[in-house]
Amino acid sequence: MTKENNIYILAIESSCDDTSAAVLHNGKILANVVAGQEVHRLWGGVVPELASRAHQQHIVPVVDAAVRQAGISLEQLSAVAFTRGPGLLGSLLVGVSFAKSLALALSIPLIEVNHMHAHILAHFIDEPKPPFPFLCLTVSGGHTQIVQVNGPVEMKILGETIDDAAGEAFDKTAKLLGLPYPGGPLIDQYAAQGNPDAFKFPVPQTPDYDYSFSGLKTSVMYFLQKQNPDFLSAHLPDVCASVQKAIIMHLMKKLKKASADTGIRHIAIAGGVSANNGLRKAIETEGADSGWTTFIPAFEYCTDNAAMIAITAYFKFLNHDFAGQTIAPYARFSGF
Ligand code: KG4
Numbered sequence: 001m002t003k004e005n006n007i008y009i010l011a012i013e014s015s016c017d018d019t020s021a022a023v024l025h026n027g028k029i030l031a032n033v034v035a036g037q038e039v040h041r042l043w044g045g046v047v048p049e050l051a052s053r054a055h056q057q058h059i060v061p062v063v064d065a066a067v068r069q070a071g072i073s074l075e076q077l078s079a080v081a082f083t084r085g086p087g088l089l090g091s092l093l094v095g096v097s098f099a100k101s102l103a104l105a106l107s108i109p110l111i112e113v114n115h116m117h118a119h120i121l122a123h124f125i126d127e128p129k130p131p132f133p134f135l136c137l138t139v140s141g142g143h144t145q146i147v148q149v150n151g152p153v154e155m156k157i158l159g160e161t162i163d164d165a166a167g168e169a170f171d172k173t174a175k176l177l178g179l180p181y182p183g184g185p186l187i188d189q190y191a192a193q194g195n196p197d198a199f200k201f202p203v204p205q206t207p208d209y210d211y212s213f214s215g216l217k218t219s220v221m222y223f224l225q226k227q228n229p230d231f232l233s234a235h236l237p238d239v240c241a242s243v244q245k246a247i248i249m250h251l252m253k254k255l256k257k258a259s260a261d262t263g264i265r266h267i268a269i270a271g272g273v274s275a276n277n278g279l280r281k282a283i284e285t286e287g288a289d290s291g292w293t294t295f296i297p298a299f300e301y302c303t304d305n306a307a308m309i310a311i312t313a314y315f316k317f318l319n320h321d322f323a324g325q326t327i328a329p330y331a332r333f334s335g336f
């Protein structure tokens with residue numbers, strides 16, 4: 001086998017509060033190691049300075065574990081890939097600097113990856129892979145987008161949030177309810193035991209395919225201010241189920257409109273919030289009603305992971321799309 005069709009990529013993801021490394025061989029993931037950061041739970045959100053320091057501690061053991069699990073030696077690598085952005089600059093710098101140093105030491109190319117692009121291409125890790133074109137609802141802690149995906153590296157944003165992201169809506173609501181960070185998975189768990197029709201929270205009204213979640217969070221705040229101090233001890237599951245219902249209704253309304261307007265019925269979800277059981281169920285139900293073919297990622301590929309960086313880098317490797325050693329990270333998303 002020539003080196004061109006025997007491709008090994010080491011990928012590194014460090015955009016927020018998870019340090020992750022993955023090894024890919026010819027489009028197949030051999031290892032995907034993720035180290036979370038418990039330190040943020042105490043503070044009710046990610047503290048950027050603490051995140052950078054934890055990445056600095058985790059990066060070498062995490063890469064080492066991924067390479068061992070894959071059963072390869074560093075000398076077999078064809079390229080090193082890394083998340084360039086969007087994300088926390090201090091966190092990104094740890095991954096970018098590590099990737100640059102390793103690529104330089106091994107004299108192999110570097111591949112830069114856009115984190116949001118990677119969330120979408122996580123669908124190409126396992127079967128079934130969505131056919132092009134498809135629509136992807138990308139819902140994470142920092143972004144909420146409806147993307148029309150025409151090819152592995154050709155995609156356009158149809159709509160996105162004008163304020164908070166869907167993950168932020170979950171996390172900020174959880175904070176109001178006294179739950180620790182990240183609150184999304186906890187709201188999901190409580191919602192499963194609650195009545196989604198117990199309380200009515202307003203579904204945001206926005207133009208076209210745009211989203212807005214800041215008003216919903218404020219309405220939960222005012223709602224809680226009007227309740228007795230012991231209200232939550234009796235009604236937490238019902239509040240979680242009702243807020244989750246409003247978030248999902250907003251997400252689904254725009255997605256349905258985008259599908260109807262474009263005529264595209266291959267529908268995927270991606271990003272941390274795609275782990276939400278209520279959203280997964282809503283996509284399946286709507287899929288059955290509207291004749292969609294739906295693509296829901298495995299739980300391990302919903303939240304941040306380096307396997308999605310590796311698969312995106314694989315497509316870029318095949319296009320000979322490499323980065324130079326002067327490349328720097330970016331904090332904000334500015335398109336694909
Ligand atoms: O994609 P991700 O891991 O990181 C970013 O790129 O932001 O997404 C993290 C977000 C957090 O807001 C977290 O609360 C949310 O995904 N999340 C969930 C669930 N699992 C993670 N939200 C609702 N339900 C879940 N099961």
Ligand code: ZN
Nearest residue numbers: 140272303304
């Ligand atoms: Zn993410």
